[in-house]
Amino acid sequence: MLQFLADLAAHLPDMPVLVLLAAAILIAGLVRGFSGFGAAMIFMPVASTVIEPRAAAAGFLVLDALVTLPLLFGAIRRCDWATVLPVSLSAMAVVPVGAAILAHADTTVLRWVLSAIVLAAVAILLLGWRYSGRPRLAASLGVGAAAGLLSGVSQVAAPPVVVFWAAGPNPPQTIRANLIVFFAIVSLSAFAAFYLNGFYDTGVVVLVAALAPVYGLGILAGARLFGTAAPAVYRPVAYGIILLAAISSLPALDTWLR
Template identity: 30%
Template sequence: MEPLIPVILGASLCAGFIQGFSGFGSVLVALPILLTVLDVRAAVPLVSLVALSINVVMVLRLHGHIERGSMKMLLLGSVPGMAVGAWLLEGASDSLIKGLLGAIILAMVTQSVTTTKPRAHIGKGWTLAAGFLSGCIGPVTGANGPPVIAWAARQPWGRDALRATLTFYFLLTGIGIVGIQSAQGLVSFDILKLYALALPALLGGLWAGGAACGKVNERTFRAVVLTLLGIIGLTMVWQAGKAALGAL
């Protein structure tokens, strides 16, 4: 148990920095680190609480830049998606969902990198679909970001609007995710103690990430976002493939 505390602090620091810089990615960075010292049923609710705290802080900073019309459509799609996610949490495998989602993200990143067309506002149907997929995977993995991040990367927004809209969405859906996990008995007193331990490192990472973001231009910011998306997509496909091979 000796490495438990430094690993949790390191995961929290990294999660705060990534989220402070880009507006997303905290769960996808912290979860693999936490899984080296915790099992899934402990790591997922812990990282969900960490992400929720991050988003509270960031919404207070960025609330004036939120794209509210798009936010409403995302939430409208997420509500039925969360109902499906609650059912999946009862025991259904998420490896196929991860694999398909990772492939979709990689396709969208490829299109964003190779297309010569300017970014444009995406239709309501795609917005609803992104919200629904996000709602489905959130309760199961604690990481509801990839569908919405890929959707947001195609919007013609500046970095503040992108970070603010993603953060506010993740705050609202994070409340639902933690609520579902609590109802399933995953948010125990031991998890809350680990969460309290993680808070100082988390806040330090958020401050550092926000400071770093202010030093890069819009083009560099977009490149970093697309790179993170590519890593997320590849990781999800790799995890799904590993799970499939292990089941053979």
């Protein structure tokens, strides 16, 4: 037993790296608990600079799926299923394409592309683009495909769907519930794609076990903050999260993070 534990401990990152990852996942949990999205946008840019990006994406996927289950139970009752389902099914279909790209493409190039996409999403939001009524099916499918591609590449699927739903008429409670259910559904396809591409190993399991308590604490605190915040606060916070993700994703910040 002791030898088994020693073997697991050997797969942990060095202490400075582990502390940095714990700090990132705590902040990510606060954001996820409050807004229903954004954890990967906070955690992945930091994690990808200090550990293998494939391990970071695979570990975060399992971590997020397990720790956010309590949020999912409430969101299932509050989400707009007619809006969530077409976006989610389209995303699930495209996730394997993104995972295949992650398995073979240059990660620095991917991060520059991701930053550009997120900045474009921020620009659309700040320009005040809005729509009323239920979105068209074609638009939902297109947004889902974009989110699925980003999910497979980096686990950062939020920008397309946040822009799409935040620009619509739904209240913050529904938008947050939509996002929580969307990520739960899409994670099934992402997990299968990552598994088939060989992303899971002992190091990923150890990483998940080490960070899960910290992430859970952050999510609990964030959910309580959402319960006490005024509805008008939600959209500005969501926009700020996306902008922060765009800046933190820039490969030019790697030297500072290291």
